[in-house]
Amino acid sequence: LDKTDADPSTILALTFTDSAAKNMRDRLAQLIGPTAYYVNISTFHSFCADVIRRYPEYFPIARNSEPLTALERFEIIEQLIQKTKLSSIKPLNMPLYYLKEILSSISDLKREGINPDQFEKIIDQDAAQIEQNQDDYKKAQLAQMKKNIGKQRELLQLYRLYQQELRTRQRYDFDDMIMLVVEAFQEHELLLRLHQEQLHYFLVDEYQDTNSAQNKVVDLLASYWGDKANICVVGDPHQAIFRFQGASIENMLGFVDRYQEATVINLAQGYRCTQKIYDSAHTLIGNNKLSQVDSQADSAKNKLLKLLNQPLKSAVDELRPTADIPDNPIKVYSAPTQTMESIFVAKQIKELLDSGTEPDEIAVLYRYNSDSIEIAEALTKWGVRYEIEGGDDILQREFTNQLLNFFQILLDLRNTQEDQLVYQVLHYPWFKLDSLKVMKLGRVAGKLKLSLLEVIDRGYSSIKKAELQAVLSEDEFAEIKKFTDQLYHWSSLDHQLLFTHWFERVLKEAEIFEWLQAQPNYAQLLSELNSLYRQVKSMVASDRQFKLINFLQAIEVMREHKLQITVEDLNIKKGAVSLATVHKAKGQEWRHVFIIQCVDGKWGNRRPRNILPLPEGILEHTQISDKELNEDERRAFYVALTRAKDSVTVCYPETIVNDNHTDEKSASQFLYQLGDQIQIAEDEQLLNQADELLQKMIEPPVTVQPSLDQRQFFELILKDFKLSVTALNT
CATH class of the missing domain: 1.10.486.10 (PCRA; domain 4)
Structure with a gap:
């Protein structure tokens, strides 16, 4: 805008969440004033929904049609399974056994921009390759691979029927929204040209997590200019925790392959964590293989990976007085039981609050939603307000x-x-x-x-x-x-x-x-x-x-079917400690972070239940078989670690009680991959007062005042409220 006097309406900035789009617009408004409101800033889904709404004649859906609910998707797939002749993914005694996996696989295919015809080609290619190289496989391995091909062909059958059913109903699902726009741009040159004439500059945030369908939208819009396209993407492959099959470097490699004249800018300074936290995070992520450099090759890929493997330098240490920088920012605490782990974290948080730390500067992060139950109970017993990020299941x-x-x-x-x-x-x-x-x-x-x-x-x-x-x-x-x-x-x-x-x-x-x-x-x-x-x-x-x-x-x-109705997330952060899964914590930061239940099998060495695997051929630039076993989990731990500005406390219980059975647990291997920056935390008082503290856990809880009053609640609801002039008139 400053250098070329470009029209702000020709800029399209895309990101993942509505809150990220709003933050981008607010920051831009602070920089350039009202002009920011003429820049197109939205999520991918909002942009595609707008295209569908403005040009309905190009899309095979009913006017004012809404995306299918999760329940409607389940009901359609259930009906299709019941009336379709299947064998591999329809066991006689449990015909709906694969229902959730079928829905998840169809979503993955759509997100990767794979329609039924393309999926069929990928399956045929995989089947031909297996047949050609069958002597290279062990007998059981070959049998399993052929069995997976059979499952994939039946999945293809259901995928076609599902899409046909949506067309019959003139409806679409949430994942279709982007695929519909991709197909419309590919099939209708006029629609694409209209948008290319309007949009000349493209920015994509959190690029490491964009899927293939989203990439295709941007590539089609930029295709008129070829290698000379004005397109900028920003992302960190180490933080790719939403990408299909953990393909962390897929997008970056695909980008430099498609835009071979692209300039790669390495952001070498970090503005959140202290240097010791960055160093530990760098040591940890160095164990991932997909991002390692091939020393024998001098390619664009290797140049990109070399930049990716450089450690971050903390700008925080330079900007803050030395006295304000913690000496030991990463502590590890081993608790005898899961309950004692929760008590330890609750006590530590209470001490921080008593010392003057604001509650919204503290977070407890965990792997799964169910991990929040015991820590939430402990915080209640210690009189600590908390908010569960992203909404619980009502x-x-x-x-x-x-x-x-x-x-x-x-x-x-x-x-x-x-x-x-x-x-x-x-x-x-x-x-x-x-x-x-x-x-x-x-x-x-x-x-x-x-x-x-x-x-x-x-x-x-x-x-x-x-x-x-x-x-x-x-x-x-x-x-x-x-x-x-x-x-x-x-x-x-x-x-x-x-x-x-x-x-x-x-x-x-x-x-x-x-x-x-x-x-x-x-x-x-x-x-x-x-x-x-x-x-x-x-x-x-x-x-x-x-x-x-x-x-x-x-x-x-x-x-x-264990479908959830999530509580609407009002982003109420004031006066409360945040409890969140790592995925919900993405993009946020706190002064003090506690990472709990860091045991082997939960953080690393997790055995995923992949009973309906998709072909590797879906990804063009990533060889999934080259991945180290724990790459996806390690990146999640990396994200958790780098949410902290000042300190990280990593905890794990030595025993966990499941169904009245006590299981002994080992610490996650990631704790041993943090380098020499960690300090072992001890709490003798906790152990000496164990009986008293455990009794407190079964006593009636302290009455905790809500983290905000009614006025604050409605202010938060109305903060982004919009009312049209027409609505005012009526």
Whole structure:
């Protein structure tokens, strides 16, 4: 913009997440002012969605069509499996055994820009190569490779049928969004030329994680200029944790191959970590083979890899006073048990907070979502506020399950199938029924050997007849009867209203919102409810006849297939310690980072369950077989390590209890690949007070005030809120 007086609208900047796109625009606005708002900055999916929306005539989907939900994708594939003749991926006793793997594989193929015809060619090439070189393989290995080819051919069959079904419905899935634009650009020259005339300069952020379909979008847009294209990509292959099959250097090698006159700029300084953390991270990642230099070759690839293998120099050490730089930024702590590990981390965090560190400068990172359970419990017991990054599954939350139980009762009322669930629902706090009165009714029902609703339906006269007035008075009975009449009313409303309207009305009349407002964790509960409502709206949008029975059936399918409804991430960072998986922590930073459960088998030497492998031929520039076993896990650990500005504490338990069985664990090999920068942490006081500390873990938790009040909550929601002038007028 400064040097060539270029039109800002001719620049296209692409990144991965909405928050990254917003940050890019905000920073650009600080640099160049209002002109930043004329630069096209978006995610890949947003850009492609805009192309589809503006030029619908080029795409075989219905107008205003929405991407399939995860549930709809499962249902379509399930139907296709059931009616298609298959053998390799449809076991007789468990026909849906491969369902999740089939969906995942189709997503991977689409992300790599592989349509069914291209997939068929890759399978044929792999099969021919296996046949040609079969003498090079061991007998069992050859049999397994041929078996995989058979699975891939059946996967191809389902892939074709799935795409045909989407076209019949005039729908698309999330991964189709980019593939549809790629195919439209390839098939319709006018559409491509329109965009090439408008867009002349291209920037791609986090390039190490872009997939082949995304690369094709950019390459097609830049193709008019060939090698002279104005295209800049930025990325770090060491941080490629989202790329298909961990192909960390695939994108960079592909780029220098396609744009052979490209200038490679090495960013040699880091502005986050201290030098000791960078040195340890460099020592760790040096064990990966895909990024090692071939000393015999003098190629563009080797020049790129040489730059990649240079250690980072910390600019932080130069900019900060020496006294502010920690002497031992990386500490390793070995705990006797997983519970003691969580207690150690909770105590360390409490000490940091007591010394004046802000909670949002601290993070606990882990490998899987399930790893957060025990540390979250320990932080609660030590009175430490925390926020789980990226949203938890609301189907695992108590409030959501209570709400779903309430809806189930409303459905069961029609079939007289109510059971113990009624007694449970009547105790839910938002209904404000006296628990003692409900218990009295339960006692009467027990004596009469009837269900609760049968007692209520028969009226108070049946209680008088059984001479049980002393157990439950007529006034007490009338109060509960009034409420159950309301249950029948809400149940019947389902037939009269659009399901979204029914959902809203029942929540309002049941006074659930009033109860929520009185709760100390109001913001969390409201976010949870809003996430469930978002799912309801999505379901109704695809089927206007959608009703309560359909909703509960859909929830049951989601639970069966372990599909999640994630809590909407409001990016609430203020006043709370962050708990996050490494993948959710990507792109973020904290002063102090704790990496937990660093045991062998979880961080390294993990045995992936790959029962439906895809051909290696999908990747053009990476020989997956050359990878060292733990390359993907090592890069994840590298990302975790380099989130820290000041200090990293790596912890692991020596024993873990699983299903009442104690397993002894070894430390992850990555701890031994950090070089000589680490310090062994000790906590004698922790061990001496073990009994007292363990007792604290089973005592009632300290009441922790929410990390933000209602005003802050709504300020965060409204921060990026947009309202059109038309909406204001109406």
